[in-house]
Amino acid sequence: MSLIVQKFGGTSVADPERMRAVADQIGRTLRRGNQVVVVISAMGKETDDLLRLAADVSTTRPGREMDMLITAGERKAMALLSMALHDIGVRATSFTGSQAGFITDSSHTNAKILEVRPERVREALEAGEVPVVGGSQGVSTDLNVTFLGRGGSDTTAVALAHALHAEVCELYTDVSGVFTTDPRIVDRARKIDHISFDELLEMTASGCPKPAMRSVEYARTHGVDLHVRSAFTWETGTLVTKEDPDMEDAIISAVTHDTDEAKVRFAGVPDHPGIAGRLFRALASEGINVDMIVQNTSEDGHTDITFTVPHSEASLADETCRQLIGELGAKDVSVDEQIASVSVIGAGMKSNPGVAAKVFETLAANDINIEMISTSAIRISCVVREEQVDQAVQALHEAFGLHAGA
Amino acid sequence: MSLIVQKFGGTSVADPERMRAVADQIGRTLRRGNQVVVVISAMGKETDDLLRLAADVSTTRPGREMDMLITAGERKAMALLSMALHDIGVRATSFTGSQAGFITDSSHTNAKILEVRPERVREALEAGEVPVVGGSQGVSTDLNVTFLGRGGSDTTAVALAHALHAEVCELYTDVSGVFTTDPRIVDRARKIDHISFDELLEMTASGCPKPAMRSVEYARTHGVDLHVRSAFTWETGTLVTKEDPDMEDAIISAVTHDTDEAKVRFAGVPDHPGIAGRLFRALASEGINVDMIVQNTSEDGHTDITFTVPHSEASLADETCRQLIGELGAKDVSVDEQIASVSVIGAGMKSNPGVAAKVFETLAANDINIEMISTSAIRISCVVREEQVDQAVQALHEAFGLHAGA
DSSP states (O other), X not given: OOXXXXXXXXXXXXXXXXXXXXXXXXXXXXXXXXXXXXXXXXXXXXXXXXXXXXXXXXXXXXXXXXXXXXXXXXXXXXXXXXXXXXXXXXXXXXXXTTTTTEEEOSOTTSOOEEEEOOHHHHHHHHTTOXXXXXXXXXXXXXXXXXXXXXXXXXXXXXXXXXXXXXXEEEEEESSSSOBSSOTTTOTTOOBOSEEEHHHHHHHHHTTOOOSOHHHHHHHHHHTOOEEEEETTTOOOOEEEESOOGGGGGOOXXXXXXXXXXXXXXXXXXXXXXXXXXXXXXXXXXXXXOOOOEEEOOOBTTEEEEXXXXXXXXXXXXXXXXXHHHHHXXXXXXXXXXXXXXXXXXXXGGGXXXXXXXXXXXXXXXXXXXXXXXXXXXXXEEEEEEGGGXXXXXXXXXHHTTOSXXX | OOEEEEEEOGGGGSSHHHHHHHHHHHHHHHHTTOEEEEEEOOSTTHHHHHHHHHHHHOSSOOHHHHHHHHHHHHHHHXXXXXHHHHHTTOOEEEEOTTTTTEEEXXXXXXXXXXXXXXXXXXXXXXXXXXXXXXXXXXXXXTSOEEEOOTTHHHHHHHHHHHHTTOSEEEEEESSSSEESSOTTTOTTOXXXXXXXHHHHHHHHHTTOOOSOHHHHHHHHHHXXXXXXXXXXXXXXXXXXXXXXTTTTTOOOOEEEEEEEEEEEEEEEEEOSTTXXXXXXXXXXXXXXXXXXXXXXXXXXXXXXEEEEEEGGGHHHHHHHHHTTHHHHTOOEEEEEEEEEEEEEEOGGGGGOTHHHHHHHHHHHHTTOOOOXXXXXXXXXXXXXXXXXXXXXXXXXXXXXXXXXTO
């Protein structure tokens, strides 16, 4: 008998019909002889609705009260799913984050899990019940209700799977798994059967939207196997595990892209120690989420530092840099919003030096100019013109033989 | 400094605008030097919506899960009201029934309160905060979330007022108090200022819809004074207390005064039905707290309507009236801030017709001119010049033999 944690996202439980479909899937899993613990998100767009309501009522929106408000969404969903399970003869018991033993810090709206003590969840399992746990919530050490942030239900599921020594944590979503690239751009994109945590982390960081990065990091640290799969077709999805010894052959597993990026160039700064530290400390103080960072080779004792940020933070980054022009002796700051990044991900890349060359050659063969390059052990990312990014994704997906049936 | 429990029903907090109006009323209560504990119901028809959702998902609807679902409604409302309070500079902290110390039995959907241990509510008060407690909810002795049933927020408020030794429990609703009969049937129905628990229980049992009978029973058992009042006009409602055995003898119990009043005179309006209703609806929509209202005897088919409001609302009342001059065919609006009211209070007044005459004679003998008179069954109020109010209080206090040792 295996213990499986099943997490269902908002679109999976958006309406009463979907609630019943999810209950049926849980019932099927039980009939196959498994024990199931369920983690559930708020229904459909409810979290957005609650945020809008808060904005209509208040301009200050203190974090403690926001968390009390937002967590009402998962509470509704978990109670309704438990009822739907009772209807098909499954004894189910809902638990809030607090009841499920999620102890967090007091960083309201974005709390961190300190400890999971799932005593009541264990007792329910031992009594033959299905525990249905509200995702993304907990109780702080000073006994206030906390919210783990958007996408926190994935983290709840992974943390619970770890605490309960579950065999696997199934993350149900509205796509059937992790793909070699965005199927809306490349119609021959292929679902990946098996991928490593590191690769999935790089994919998430470079534009692949699911699952929440934080939950993958948690799973990687604690060795919790993930299964990313569809709550609509119920077919087998993508298994995410620790790097497999025989993965060395699998050179390239995916091509990702991100169009929500702007490029900021801090030009002509003196090439001596401390400049970059000062710059990125200032950006961090403003809460700016810097992604790629590139510093060009020095010319005449001066250098350019270029980095990318989300579109929404571009003007703040621009302003922050401009205030440093005098202090750091820079020549100019420029922002370019018409860019996008394309990334090639693969665990075997580090021992295959030809990969980078093949990426650059492929883009060149398609007349796509590369404006920035950034690499990690398992990723190569290039910044290109925004209007060329679909073409870049298609070319790279084909060049690395990722097309379905290839 | 008095401690007041204020309970707001669903229609009182139906939308963001009403949330802010309720926050303003709490702010006004604090500014008068009181401590406030708030109990809140789910917004508008939310409880009905949640029941409908449950019916769409499930036919079995187990009680434990129904309670988890339904209590999400109050949770949303209490968080939103706390945010609205923060917006007007009031430090507020929301508490679930469990956090507020409501221990109940396990009769889901209709749980009974076993004990109230409001430690966290007390701590919040001591820290100078306004606790905002979710109504109609608690935690059972086996640590499950429970719902006290429809109308349970009144009971929450009364139980909390008792546990905290509050001076009064104010039950805000969509009518302005307890009436002599249903005002929709008899347009001369009169709101009752002060009534005994026994009388109100009899009225509730025979069709008077508010407040929830269970809460009145609780208040009667534990001697918690209730104030049933409107969350729309904010006018004084009905006080419900234990019947005083020697009420008949005690003719006059107190002389009070209020210097925070301004007199607004809406002069020369046609003396026909609907004028006063239109005027005071407009004032109410602006959140103006009207106290005394006097309509003079009609002369030549025209009349004056005079009323008092707090100083802080005088200019808004003036402006609101001026906008109605054309529509209501009035001659003029004037505001006089140099007034004060003096009142004589006494339960035995109704059987002693000489009381009013004695009030007027006493003031005349002291050369104090009466500008407005307003009476109730147990109160006679007069508006006088502000500089004469101390003299008026002294004279009446002596005339009615209230002096110590008299």
